[in-house]
Amino acid sequence: MILVYTHKITPRIRYIFKHILTRTLLIPVGFTSKVAEFVAHNGPKLSYTKSPLGNEFFIKSNDLLFEQGVNFLDINIQSWEDVPCFFATGSQATVPYDIFAASFYLISRYEEYLPHVKDAHGRYTASESLAFKNGFLEKPVIDIWAFKLLGRLKEKFPDFTYNKRTYKYISTIDIDNAFAYKHKNFIRTLGGFVNDLIRIRLLDVWYRFTVILNIKKDPFDTFQRILRVKNMAEIQTIFFCSVGDYTTFDTNVSASKNKYRLLIKELVDYADVGLHPSYFAMQNGALLKKEKERLESITNTPVTKSRQHYLRFSLPETYQQLIDLEILEDHSMGYASHVGFRASTCTPFYFYDLDFEIQTPLKIFPFALMDTTLNDYLKNTPKQSLGKIRDLRNEVKAVNGTFITLFHNESLSNHLRWKGWKRLYESMIKIASS
Known part of the structure; x- marks a missing residue:
C-alpha cells in the first residue's frame, strides 16, 4: 500500500x-x-x-x-x-x-x-x-x-512490489437496423419501394425486391459472421440492441417482430447484450425505463449495460437516469465526429457526479473509434481506417489499457455506403487482439 x-x-x-x-x-x-x-x-x-x-x-x-x-x-x-x-x-x-x-x-x-x-x-x-x-x-x-x-x-521506492496490468480488447456492436429490408411492416416496405423509385435508386429497388422474395439474404444480417469472428479470436463482444418505437431517428424493425426477438435471444446465448436507448430517451426517463423493461422481457435477464443512440447524452442528467435504473455500465463515452479518447483515458472508470460530489456505481467504458466516424465523418477509405485503428491500438497497448471499438452490423454488409468495408472488421480484430 x-x-x-x-x-x-x-x-x-x-x-x-x-x-x-x-x-x-x-x-x-x-x-x-x-x-x-x-x-x-x-x-x-x-x-x-x-x-x-x-x-x-x-x-x-x-x-x-x-x-x-x-x-x-x-x-x-x-x-x-x-x-x-x-x-x-x-x-x-x-x-x-x-x-x-x-x-x-x-x-x-x-x-x-x-x-x-x-x-x-x-x-x-x-x-x-x-x-x-x-x-x-x-x-x-x-x-x-x-x-x-x-x-x-x-x-x-525500488523495493516495493509493483503489479502490471494487461492489455484488453472489447468489440462492441450497435444494432440500429438489424435488417435492411426484411421484417418491416407493409407500410414501411411499400414506402421504401416508392421512395427508391421516386429518387430513381433502381439498384436499391432491386436489392429490396430480391431480399423480400428470399432470393438473397438481407445484407445487414451479419450476426453469424460477427459471432464466428468472436469465437475464432476469443474476444469479448457486446451487442447493444435498440428496441424503441419507430421515429425519424429510430428505424429498426419493431421489437414485437418474432424474428428480431429470436435474434436477440440467440445473441444472449453467445455474447453480452445491452440496451441501445432510442434517440429521445436521453431526455425521457420514463421512456428509458420502458425500453429497458422491453429488452429484459426478451432476454429474460437483467439489463446492466447501455450505449446511447447517436451517442446522445447530457451530463449529469443522462447518467443519473441510468443509475436510477440500476444500469452498471455505460459505453457512450466517445465522439461521433472524431476518433480518440473523450475522457483522455483508455481505462474504464466510475462516473463522478459533480452535482452531488460523489463517485457513483456507474462504470464508464470509453471507446476509441467508431466505424461511422471513419467512413461518414472523416471520409477515410478502409485502408486509411485500418492505419488509424492500428495507431489507436498502439496508444492503448503502450499503457496496457482497454481498447474498445464501436462497429455496426451494417458496416460488415458491403452494402451501398459500406461498399468495400466488409473485411475491415475482421482485419481490425486481428490487429486489436494480437
Missing part, C-alpha cells in the same frame, strides 16, 4: 487517487491527514499538499480537488517530456504537474458542465474539448501520466 498525506481528504481526492494508483497502476492506496501517522508509516508514501513536510515524494496540489461545484478555470497547456500536461507545480515537487487534478478535470468531464455550444443532436462536440483544441484527443494522456508517475515511484 502507498499512503497519501493531504491536509484535507475530499471525495475528489479519494476518487482520482484510487483511479490512478489502484485501478490504473494496481497499487493499493490509503489516506491520512495526520502528519504523525504519515511520518510513522514505513512503506511507500507521498504527500499531496501545498508544501513538502520533508524530503518525501511530494506533489504540489492544485485547488481543484479541494473545491466543490464547477468554476471556470484558467488552463495553460505545457509539455512534460513530450506529453501535453497542465496545472504546473514548480520545481519543488517530484512531479512537475498536478496530474491528479488534471486527470480529475478530464475524467470527470468537468468541461462538459460548463456552458458550451451543442451540435444539431444536442451533443457536446469534440471541437469544444480541451483535448481537441490542444492536439491530444488521440492520446490517453491520463494513462500516460500515470505510467510516468509509476516510473518516479519505482525510483523512489
Whole structure:
C-alpha cells in the first residue's frame, strides 16, 4: 500500500487517487491527514499538499480537488517530456504537474458542465474539448501520466512490489437496423419501394425486391459472421440492441417482430447484450425505463449495460437516469465526429457526479473509434481506417489499457455506403487482439 498525506481528504481526492494508483497502476492506496501517522508509516508514501513536510515524494496540489461545484478555470497547456500536461507545480515537487487534478478535470468531464455550444443532436462536440483544441484527443494522456508517475515511484521506492496490468480488447456492436429490408411492416416496405423509385435508386429497388422474395439474404444480417469472428479470436463482444418505437431517428424493425426477438435471444446465448436507448430517451426517463423493461422481457435477464443512440447524452442528467435504473455500465463515452479518447483515458472508470460530489456505481467504458466516424465523418477509405485503428491500438497497448471499438452490423454488409468495408472488421480484430 502507498499512503497519501493531504491536509484535507475530499471525495475528489479519494476518487482520482484510487483511479490512478489502484485501478490504473494496481497499487493499493490509503489516506491520512495526520502528519504523525504519515511520518510513522514505513512503506511507500507521498504527500499531496501545498508544501513538502520533508524530503518525501511530494506533489504540489492544485485547488481543484479541494473545491466543490464547477468554476471556470484558467488552463495553460505545457509539455512534460513530450506529453501535453497542465496545472504546473514548480520545481519543488517530484512531479512537475498536478496530474491528479488534471486527470480529475478530464475524467470527470468537468468541461462538459460548463456552458458550451451543442451540435444539431444536442451533443457536446469534440471541437469544444480541451483535448481537441490542444492536439491530444488521440492520446490517453491520463494513462500516460500515470505510467510516468509509476516510473518516479519505482525510483523512489525500488523495493516495493509493483503489479502490471494487461492489455484488453472489447468489440462492441450497435444494432440500429438489424435488417435492411426484411421484417418491416407493409407500410414501411411499400414506402421504401416508392421512395427508391421516386429518387430513381433502381439498384436499391432491386436489392429490396430480391431480399423480400428470399432470393438473397438481407445484407445487414451479419450476426453469424460477427459471432464466428468472436469465437475464432476469443474476444469479448457486446451487442447493444435498440428496441424503441419507430421515429425519424429510430428505424429498426419493431421489437414485437418474432424474428428480431429470436435474434436477440440467440445473441444472449453467445455474447453480452445491452440496451441501445432510442434517440429521445436521453431526455425521457420514463421512456428509458420502458425500453429497458422491453429488452429484459426478451432476454429474460437483467439489463446492466447501455450505449446511447447517436451517442446522445447530457451530463449529469443522462447518467443519473441510468443509475436510477440500476444500469452498471455505460459505453457512450466517445465522439461521433472524431476518433480518440473523450475522457483522455483508455481505462474504464466510475462516473463522478459533480452535482452531488460523489463517485457513483456507474462504470464508464470509453471507446476509441467508431466505424461511422471513419467512413461518414472523416471520409477515410478502409485502408486509411485500418492505419488509424492500428495507431489507436498502439496508444492503448503502450499503457496496457482497454481498447474498445464501436462497429455496426451494417458496416460488415458491403452494402451501398459500406461498399468495400466488409473485411475491415475482421482485419481490425486481428490487429486489436494480437
